[in-house]
Amino acid sequence: MNYSAIILCAGAGKRTGLSYNKMYYNIDGQTVYEKTMHVFLNDSRCKQIIVVTKKEEQEDFKKLIASSRIIFVEGGAERQNSVTNGLQAVNQDYVMIHDGARCFIKSDLLDRLCKSLEEHDACLAMVPSIDTVKRVVDGKVVETLKRSELYNAQTPQAFKTSLITKAYHYVNEHHLAVTDDASCVEALHEDVYVVLGDYDNKKITTPQDL
Ligand SMILES: Nc1ccn([C@@H]2O[C@H](COP(=O)(O)OP(=O)(O)OP(=O)(O)O)[C@@H](O)[C@H]2O)c(=O)n1
Numbered sequence: 001m002n003y004s005a006i007i008l009c010a011g012a013g014k015r016t017g018l019s020y021n022k023m024y025y026n027i028d029g030q031t032v033y034e035k036t037m038h039v040f041l042n043d044s045r046c047k048q049i050i051v052v053t054k055k056e057e058q059e060d061f062k063k064l065i066a067s068s069r070i071i072f073v074e075g076g077a078e079r080q081n082s083v084t085n086g087l088q089a090v091n092q093d094y095v096m097i098h099d100g101a102r103c104f105i106k107s108d109l110l111d112r113l114c115k116s117l118e119e120h121d122a123c124l125a126m127v128p129s130i131d132t133v134k135r136v137v138d139g140k141v142v143e144t145l146k147r148s149e150l151y152n153a154q155t156p157q158a159f160k161t162s163l164i165t166k167a168y169h170y171v172n173e174h175h176l177a178v179t180d181d182a183s184c185v186e187a188l189h190e191d192v193y194v195v196l197g198d199y200d201n202k203k204i205t206t207p208q209d210l
């Protein structure tokens with residue numbers, strides 16, 4: 001199953017407290033960006049990698065890794081806008097959308113997603129929720145959700161390109177704000193399938209994560 005990957009790197013990383021984009025943060029001698037990219041570069045099914053960055057940071061990213069499979073696209077104000085821009089460059093029938101900041105991704109997750117794409121047009125990595133989750137309004141608990149039905153969404157989120165393109169077009173046209181990609185397909189009332197993610201596949205978000 002060949003695919004394009006959209007690697008989102010156009011954020012600011014504000015919640016980390018760093019004075020620079022967390023994609024340049026160094027872990028064991030490699031930037032977060034390089035760690036993420038190597039997993040996709042090592043996958044022969046990944047025919048095109050679309051790196052979405054801020055315009056002014058593109059040259060810095062280019063210096064870190066060179067490959068004929070990589071192209072750069074300018075990001076937008078929100079993650080949703082960055083994905084929308086990335087989708088315009090996709091040249092494969094299937095696409096995986098991945099947060100650059102999830103740099104602990106392993107290749108077996110790509111295998112599971114590719115297998116799922118053979119049968120389904122929309123699937124995403126998820127892990128069962130560990131904590132008990134409650135709905136709170138005005139500082140008061142109004143509901144305890146049934147944990148056995150709760151999963152935490154990760155990336156990659158993998159799709160038939162035509163479906164996710166149509167789904168993003170729909171949410172953008174209706175001014176709906178989404179925090180992940182599968183939500184756009186949900187908005188079209190199309191099925192989205194769960195692929196077992198990995199608890200290690202964390203998104204670097206807070207100073208504690210660093
Ligand atoms: N306008 C944006 C916002 C986010 N991202 C990317 O989407 C991923 C997930 O977003 P998040 O963790 O929220 O990253 P930041 O926006 O960088 O973090 P913060 O919200 O703390 O500033 C990151 O890899 C980030 O670079 C993006 O490409 N374009």
Ligand SMILES: C[C@](O)(CO)[C@H](O)COP(=O)(O)O
Nearest residue numbers: 079099153154155179180203
């Ligand atoms: C897409 C995502 O990583 C799934 O958990 C998450 O929703 C991104 O959220 P953020 O607020 O942009 O970090």
